[in-house]
Amino acid sequence: MYPFEERLHYGQYVTARLTRRTPVYDWYAFPHSFSRELVHELLDEFGVDSNSIVFDPFVGAGTTLLACRERGIPAFGIDQLPFAVFTSNVKICNYDPDDLQHTLDRFTPSASSPHVFGSVPIIDRAFSSEVRKRVAAIHSWTQSLREKQARFFLLALLYILESVSQTAKSGGWLRFVENEVDPDSVEELFKARARKMIDDIRGLDMPHNRGLWYAMPGDARCKSSSHRRAQYVISSPPYLNRHDYTRVFALEMALHFVKTNRELISLRTNALRSHVEAKSQTKLTHNGYQAPERLKTLATKIESESKERDKKRIPSMVRGYFEDIYMTLASLYERIGRGGKIAFVLGNVRFSGMMIPVDEIVAEIGEQAGFETDKIVVARYRGNSAQQMARFGRDPSRESIIVWHKVS
Ligand SMILES: C[S@@+](CC[C@H](N)C(=O)[O-])C[C@H]1O[C@@H](n2cnc3c(N)ncnc32)[C@H](O)[C@@H]1O
Secondary structure, rough: OEEEEEEEEHHHHOOOHHHOOOOOHHHHHOOOOOOOOHHHHHHHHHOOOOOOEEEEEEOOOHHHHHHHOOOOOOEEEEEEEEEHHHEEEEEEEEOHHHHHHHHHHHOOOOOOOOOHHEOOOHHHHHHOOOOOOOHHHHHHHHHHHHHHHHHEEEHHHHHHHHOOOEEEEEEEEEEEEOOOOOOOOOHHHHHHHHHHHHHHOOOOOOOOOOOOOEEEEEEOOOOOOOOOOEEEEEEEEEOOOOOOOHHOHHHHHHHHHOOEEEHHHHHHHHHHOOOOOOOOOOOOOOOOOOOOHHHHHHHHHHHHHHHHHHOOOOHHHHHHHHHHHHHHHHHHHHHHEEEEEEEEEEHHHHEEEEOHHHHHEEEEEEEOOOOEEEEEEEEEEOOHHHHHHHHHOOOOOEEEEEEEEOOO
């Protein structure tokens, strides 16, 4: 049993709600982005100053990096999804707002091939051909600019994609919706978004980024993902909730980051095993990992209680998820120094009526990797899906922050 501490005022900090209203942070938020407030709380609690380095192995939309930058604390991150690395880097760059405005004033999208999107099947259904042409024209305009500006304006375009499509991100999924889109509105939406981003920069008071903040591609489970060391980790691994970021961000990925569906599928299967399509990676090792006893019992129960099609794949995902978390923590053990601290934001889940205490199991796995658990901070209790509540009754699941430190 680990020390639990309830801090329910953190409830709003562990969701993307505040991030979606905070300038620059809101240039793009992920479904499970946490907020700058959470990072600031943890930096204070750990006593982090500008002499230390913070690392985020699942950088997502770059919240940890930006919050550290506000305080002049060097921070870097990795992510397996190129779109996440791109978004984080665009947010932490320095810009001259007058320069950007000057470029936007001369915005002249020109007709270009509508085939700018990678060959990902969803695209044909997601956009009308006229909208696709407009998006392609703006994309090719962004790519005619100098590199830093090209990336800035491309993020503005990526942001509006969903609103001009027949899709909606709903929770962790992308679903089809009816959406009447006037193709003539695409350019106006893009310009409005770019103007908002430029205004954000004018109101910004951030230290100059002299290379102290950056994101790069990498796999959190891999010990060789850059050897730069850090003292602190503030991060949120994918939740064990079956959400697949390559599907949620399929439009964004297809516009700029993959040319073929095969590339997208390869990212999907190589992701952390938080969804059923991610596969075990033979190139990664998990020496020393012992599945915790209660995980073994839960996985066996889920297997016997699941519907036929889930009998194999859900228990296999659950087992794989914790094995991947072990590999991540073992790799962090090598990266951080003595006295270093880690905070992981995670949520408990339920399959076939069985609640999986992800926070407690992950705390135990952290100890296997060599860390000592300080505490599990409970940020909120979430209801489960309406479907599950109807079947199993309301039994809220915890969303927690697991904190460890490295003793030697
Ligand atoms: C919960 S999100 C992180 C959100 C982030 N804290 C924020 O505030 O935006 C989890 C991230 O993990 C990434 N991811 C999945 N598998 C990974 C892996 N094996 N290595 C590194 N990143 C991975 C996903 O692409 C996603 O961006």
